[in-house]
Amino acid sequence: MAKFIISCDEATTICDKSQYGEATFFEKIKLNFHFLICKVCGLYSKQNAKMTNVYKMKANDCKKENRCLSTEEKEHLKKELQKIEA
Amino acid sequence: MTENETKHTLDPNTWIDKYADYLFNYAVVRVNNNDIAKDLVQDTFFAGLKSAKNFEGKAAERTWLVAILKRKVIDYYRKINSKKGKAEVRMNFYEEGDNEGSWIEERVPQTWDNDADKMIETEELKTTIDQCIDKLPEKYALVFRMKTIQEFETEEICKELNITASNLWVIIHRARTQLRKCMEDNWFNN
Numbered sequence: 001m002a003k004f005i006i007s008c009d010e011a012t013t014i015c016d017k018s019q020y021g022e023a024t025f026f027e028k029i030k031l032n033f034h035f036l037i038c039k040v041c042g043l044y045s046k047q048n049a050k051m052t053n054v055y056k057m058k059a060n061d062c063k064k065e066n067r068c069l070s071t072e073e074k075e076h077l078k079k080e081l082q083k084i085e086a
Numbered sequence: 087m088t089e090n091e092t093k094h095t096l097d098p099n100t101w102i103d104k105y106a107d108y109l110f111n112y113a114v115v116r117v118n119n120n121d122i123a124k125d126l127v128q129d130t131f132f133a134g135l136k137s138a139k140n141f142e143g144k145a146a147e148r149t150w151l152v153a154i155l156k157r158k159v160i161d162y163y164r165k166i167n168s169k170k171g172k173a174e175v176r177m178n179f180y181e182e183g184d185n186e187g188s189w190i191e192e193r194v195p196q197t198w199d200n201d202a203d204k205m206i207e208t209e210e211l212k213t214t215i216d217q218c219i220d221k222l223p224e225k226y227a228l229v230f231r232m233k234t235i236q237e238f239e240t241e242e243i244c245k246e247l248n249i250t251a252s253n254l255w256v257i258i259h260r261a262r263t264q265l266r267k268c269m270e271d272n273w274f275n276n
Contacts, residue, residue, distance in 0.1 A: 008189050013259040020233065020258075022240060043195045044266070050198075050205060051266055055234045057207055058215060062235050067114050068107045069124070077102050077128060084135050085098070 004033045011041045012048075019052045093143035096150075098135055105148055109155050115236045116159050116246075118228070126162065130155040156246075163247060166224045193267060198274035211273065218268035222261055229254060230261040 006014075011034040017023040018031065035042045069077070109130060113123035133154050141150060198204070204211075219227050229247065232238045233254070244251055 012263065013255055016259045016262045017255050019262075020240075040189055040194055043197070047195055047198065047201075047266060048262070050201060051262065051269065053205065054211065054215060054269075058212065059235050059237055061212070062115075067111050067120075069110050069127075073124065074102050074106055077106060077131065080128060081098070081102065081131055081135065084132055 004030055006030050006034055008034075008038060008041055011035075011038065012044055015041065015045045015048055019048060094146050094150075095143060096134075096138050096141050096147055098131075098138065101131055101134070101147075101151070105151055108148065109151060112152060112155060113159060116228075116232070117162060118231055122162065126155060126158045129158050133158070160246065160248075163228070166228075193263065195266070196270060196275060198270065201274055204274055214269065214273045215265075218265050218272065221268060222264060226257055226261040226264070229257045230265075233258055 011031055014023050014027045014031045018028065023031070031045075035045065106127060109127045110123055113126045114120060117123055117126065130151060134151055137154075145153070219230065222230065229243065229249075232243050233240070240251055240254060243249075244254055249257075
């Protein structure tokens with residue numbers, strides 16, 4: 001039984017891990033057991049899911065962005081490279 | 087001479103047009119800073135030129151350049167690690183002693199006011215998150231970004247940064263706890 005009792009620190013770490021779908025089955029059991037006795041972590045978990053949505057939105061933004069170097073930057077790089085070659 | 091035909095060759099004059107953007111993208115998602123990424127790309131080309139004579143033609147030109155860049159990125163990580171390493175150690179969300187592992191008062195989650203309204207996607211929301219991420223210690227921000235924003239596999243991050251998986255989850259946990267608190271103060275309840 002003692003194996004199932006975890007601290008809030010451990011509980012919220014598992015909670016974060018589960019946001020990425022990487023918590024193990026046993027970890028999820030421990031987490032849900034902890035929720036029964038700890039409302040604070042329950043709230044953390046609820047808000048954590050919301051934060052995950054916010055982060056996903058950021059991740060999507062990031063994927064849309066295709067970052068390139070400008071033509072001037074490339075010209076500058078070429079000059080620098082030629083200096084070395086010479 | 088059939089063997090020579092399959093060998094890859096280097097053509098430094100075309101490097102920038104062919105690979106600069108690819109390498110820049112590779113670097114910028116890892117260091118999250120355009121100027122640093124630019125420097126790393128430049129360093130990569132320089133190092134490539136200098137060691138061109140050692141190129142054995144076993145890998146394609148681009149693969150070879152990426153391998154060089156990869157080492158440059160790792161060197162950069164090492165540098166920020168040693169700089170910020172000391173500051174991180176004392177960063178601790180939980181009290182020592184009797185209360186170890188439980189919430190310290192200021193970190194206890196508060197109920198969020200009308201969070202449904204506040205979840206609507208706006209530029210302001212995005213800016214607030216960026217500001218909160220920037221407040222994290224550099225290493226936390228880096229691991230958090232790689233895992234959450236760039237969506238790298240856990241294994242890949244561990245390999246690149248040379249950390250263990252449990253190490254990664256502790257960093258992610260600390261980053262997310264700090265971000266949650268920052269968003270609570272600056273977005274949800276302000």
